[in-house]
Every structure is written in structure tokens, then in C-alpha cells.
Amino acid sequence: MARPVPAKLVRLMNTDTQYLHEVAASDYEHGWVADLVSDTIPKGLDEDVIRLIASKKRDPDWMLENRLRAFRYWKSLEAADQRPDWAHLTIPDIDFQSISYYSAPGNKPKYESLDEVDPEVLATFERLGIPLQEQKLLAGVAVDAVIDSVSVATSFKDELAEHGIIFCSFSEAVEKHPALVRKYMGSVVPYTDNFYAALNTAVFSDGSFCYIPPGVRCPMELSTYFRINEAGTGQFERTLIVADKGSYVSYLEGCTAPMRDDNQLHAAVVEIIAHEDAEVKYSTIQNWYPGDQAGTGGVFNFVTKRGICQGDRAKISWTQLETGSSITWKYPSVILKGDDTKGEFYSVAFTKAKQQADTGTKMLHLGRNTASTIISKGISAGRSNNSYRGLVRINKNADNARNFSQCDSMLLGDRCGAHTFPYLETSNPTAQVEHEATTSKVGEDQIFYCKQRGISEQDAIKLIVSGFCQEILAQLPMEFAVEARKLLAIELEGSVG
């Protein structure tokens, strides 16, 4: 039986506040379009398009077959009008035939070195603050940069190779490591999982692949920057991370996108496999174009992210900061299959203007002594709607399973909405499930207290919001946390003390 549990609700203020309106109305900083020469196929989706994508990707036959199976399944769902509609979202009727399903930047499909890369592409990275050359020297972060659908640059490969770590574009993995891809692709998120997972499997263009061999601790944070950069082009990324026995990897995903008028569909799939004693930490900052004040033009973000703790004592941790997209539909989940495995979900979702977010997690306890932690913070401003939806399922063989969940919502202003839909399904009497709702604080008192110390209302809100998120931001790797705070426009937090 699923039953909803009441959430804590913090009403920060009842009155309309100048600053909140400014925040809610602030323009999207990363909204611009790089002038790239693109190789884009015509709009529309049928088996010929699937074959065209496969040929452009130089897919092996098994991959083409996989695409076609997924496409046929997707078509059957589409024909039966079975688009997912259970989320607390108002989703416009998407015309899947008016989308182009493949776009590659530049004229060359591959680059030998950075010198060959389109200067516009490099300039794009400069404006995003990720100069590859400098990052190599300074940040110690390996970057597999994805512009639209083709990987244009990779770095740090040699160092990673020394450890036997494979970190490359999905296409390269299909070509060079087909056995690994065939073994694991679709093993956590099969194409039959849902409408958008089926679509992704059919048309995905590229993405990232990562394999950490047994006993290896990845010596650096792995990053992929996704960027949607072609008007009217869907972005269908595919990420596959395999952590073999006793290995560790921290993976960062960060996104910004240019401003545009057409709605952009983004349906990614991320799969994580953690074997015995392996640990995977996956962090996301999502800042796609949220649409204008009227709510038009933003990215639709329908993502399926799931990890499986395959072996005993494995651990998977999802941390996300969701600030962008006009619609977010996303539930990073963990299947706790091995005994003594751990799953974690830490999330901050910030919505403003007319953004809608329905996000949360699923923790599926199958093994014994499995433990999961869910901490979700939702902040809504403007006329936005922000929902947490989470499932904790304890199967009948999952003896001594434990879950701790905490879902807090903060409302900025009185025209936004916050909703919580937690579901608990327990089939084992030894389960220990906690859902915490701490005491609500009256936000006016907090703002008054700050102002009485000379702090402006704007700074007071920054302080309070950043304090509200601190628990989650502290989970992010250092450099990512800095970016996260910038995104929340709270430069002050954490700078002292």
C-alpha cells in the first residue's frame, strides 16, 4: 500500500516581496547561441530515421537492432496514447514528428587534437567557464565535453588509462569496448522501462561511458558537460557507469543551455552498476534554460537515472541541484540488490517563474541490511510548482532494511506551489523506515532577525535559502559546490568559518 506522508512546509513570506520578484524575473545568464555549422537531419521519426542515425553513428548491427526494438516499443506506446501523465505536471502535447533527432556540430565527425576543434566550440566552452586547456592544468578534472550530440574533445585519457579506467564517449565505447557495452547497456534501465527511456534507446546520439576496474580508486572527479546547442534538436544522451569490485568513482554532470524559442526535448538515460564493495558518487547541476517569464521556450527534461548496487556492500549516491528546465521529470533511483548495500539521494530543486518540477527518487530494497537515505529540499518562487515524489519499497526478503527520508519545502512568495508525494511499500516486518518533518519555522521572523542586524532583505533571503540547502550542497565535490552556490545566487555562504 502506498500512503502519502505529510511534508514540512516552510512559508518564507506571505507578502509579495520586491527581491523575490526580481529573482523570479531575473534573466537567464547562460542564454545565447553559439554560431556553429551543424550537421542536422530533417525533423521526424520513423524506422528510416533510426537507420540514418545508426549509420551516422556507424553502429554495429546489434546496436541498430536494439534501436529498432526500442523504437517499435515506443511506437506502440505512442499509438496507445501511453505517455506518462501521472506526475504533478502540465505537459504540452509534444509533437514527436516535429523534432530533429540528430545533430552533430562542425563538419568533421572526429578530432585528433584541440587544434582541429571549431574555434566557435572552444569559445563556447570559454563562455561557460570551462576552458579545457586550463582545466587540464588547474582543476585536475577530466572533461569529456559533449556539444549537442558528438563528443568534440576529451582529456586526461592517458592518466586514466594508466589505471585501466575507461572514460570516453558512448560512441567510442561501442566501437572499442562492445562487450562491456552489450553486457551492461539496458541492464538497469531497459527500453521497456518507460516512454522516454524507450525513445532514448531508439534515437540516442551519444553520451559518456565509464568503467573502473576492480580495486581502482579513480584519481580524479570525472565530468561531462552537456549542452543543447541546436535549435529544434532533441538531445538524447546515454550515460553508462560501471564500477567493478572494490572500485570508487565520483562523477560530475553539469549543464547550461542557450536561450531559444522552441521547446527542447531532453530525454536522457543514466545507468550505474556498482559491483561488490564498489562506490559511485554521481553529482548533477542542472541549469537548462527554464523558459521566459510566460513559461515558453524552456527545456523539457524527462530523464531516467537509475543505479544498481549489484554486489554486497556496494554504495550509490545521487546528489543533484536542479535549477533549470521549464519541466523537470526526474527520479534518480537505486536498486539495493546486494546485502549491506547503501543508496543515497540528496536533492535541491529550485523553481521560479512558471517552471514545473516533479522530482525525487526510488529506493528499492531487495538485499538484507540495506540502507537508504533521502534528503530533499524544494524551493519554489514566482508562479512555479515544485513536487517531491519518492518511493521507498522494502521487499519481503530485505531483512533489516533501513530508510531515512526528509523532505522540506520552502515557499518564496504566495503564488507558487510545493507538493510532496512520498510512497512507502513495506513487505518485511523488520524494516525500519523513518520520515522526518522538523518543526516549521516562520520565515518572517528569520528575515526580521537578519534585517535587525543590518542585513538587507535580499541578502537575508540568500542567507536563509543557502542555509536551507547547506546540508545538500555540502555533499557536492568542492568545485561543484562553488558553482552550485553561484547558481543559487548566494556567494556568501561558506566563505567564512
Next chain:
Amino acid sequence: MTPILQINSLKASVNGMPILKGVDLTVNTGELHAIMGPNGSGKSTLAAVLAGREDYEVDAGSILYQGADLLEMEVDERAREGLFLAFQYPVELPGVSMMNFLKTAVNSVREHRGLRPLGAAALLRLAREKAALIHLDSRLKKRSVNEGFSGGEKKRNEIFQLAMLEPRLAILDETDSGLDIDALRNVADGVNGLRTNDRAFVVITHYQRLLDYIIPDFVHVMYDGCIVMSGGKELALELEARGYDWISENGVPA
């Protein structure tokens, strides 16, 4: 002597209910005024109106602060101009570190005074110095603002912030309530250490015992929204001996 605060015939209400019914009070720089009175007499309302709390409606009268119209000033502007309120119930700010909070507050005030912002190191130095002054456990500085603090720690933290922000006029709203005798002494030591010729204090208290440790220049008694009696420090002792009934029995101005 220069008046830093002049309250004239102040009337104020909450949700249409009159609380202050004509308060007159003049405070000069360098003075410490104690305001005493029974519960519900309007002491805390006076503090809230001075700080600029929105739920309190000023119906009549005026307040001059350093010669300017206080009621025209925003809450944060009053604070930056040197008006400080030590809260009766300090508010918790979960996840906001004390040092970050202090840095924001101190630098807001400094900017207003045309001073350069303090960097992290200078701020830490200042905080260490001020914390020692009021015997504040330095571990408190590492926690979130007031979160999980005991009642005594919260009150001491208010005085610590007072020390950090160096206001011209400090209003202490029942800072002694809920304190044991050791904590009370600590708070009093802190306040006494902060008394200077260019700073004034208004200390609101229900009990006389705080005034054993903080010796006031003037004592005022509030009753039913008015200051009905004023005197020197002896007045506090007399009140302690006779109780607040003595005020009502001795005739209160209508």
C-alpha cells in the same frame, strides 16, 4: 548631552488592539535606562516598535533617533544606523553559519558607515576578541545561528552580536529571562564591558535582579501602555520590595 532617542506621545497597536497608549522617553548618549513593568504592560511592544516590526501599527506620536524620524526608516536601515535589538526569543537560522551571518551583518553595517569590508581573517580576529569579552564558548561560532543553542547560549549570543556590531543604541528585551545566575552574570559582564560614553542602552526587564549587576542611570516603570513612574536606580529596589501592585494601588494616569 545629546539625546539619541526621543519618544513623544507614542501610541501603537497590534491587530487593532491598542498596546502603547502615550509613551514619552528621552535617552541621552552614554546613559543606561531600565524599563520595568508587569507582563502585558507594553515593554516588549515598545522594543518591537523601535526595531520596526511590521505587525505593530504606530497610531500616533513620534520617535526621533539621532535627530531623524525613526519611523520613516526601514528595519535594516535602523540597524545600520546603529540601533540594535537583543531579542527576547532569538530566531534560529538552520544551516546559516554564525561566521557567515556575522560577516554579512558586520560588512553591511561597515559599508553603510563608509568603511571597507572586513576579510575573513580580520573578522575571525574580531570575533575571537569579542567572544572572550562575554565568555562565549568559541564552539558556538562554528554552529548555525542559534540552532540547537540552549536558552542561555542564545541570550549570550545576542550580546556577542551586540559586541560585534558596535551599535549606538542597544535595546535589550528581557535578556535576563530564563537565565540562571551564572549566565546572568556573564550577560551582565558583557553589557557592562560594552557601556561607553557614545553608546546608550535601554534594558527591558521584568525582574530587578538583573539590575544588581547592570546598574542603571534611570529606571522607568511601564503600566498599561504608559510610563507611569521614573526615577534612579533606587526605584528598582523599591519596586522589588513592594511589587507591581504598589503601582496600580498608587493611581495610574488614565
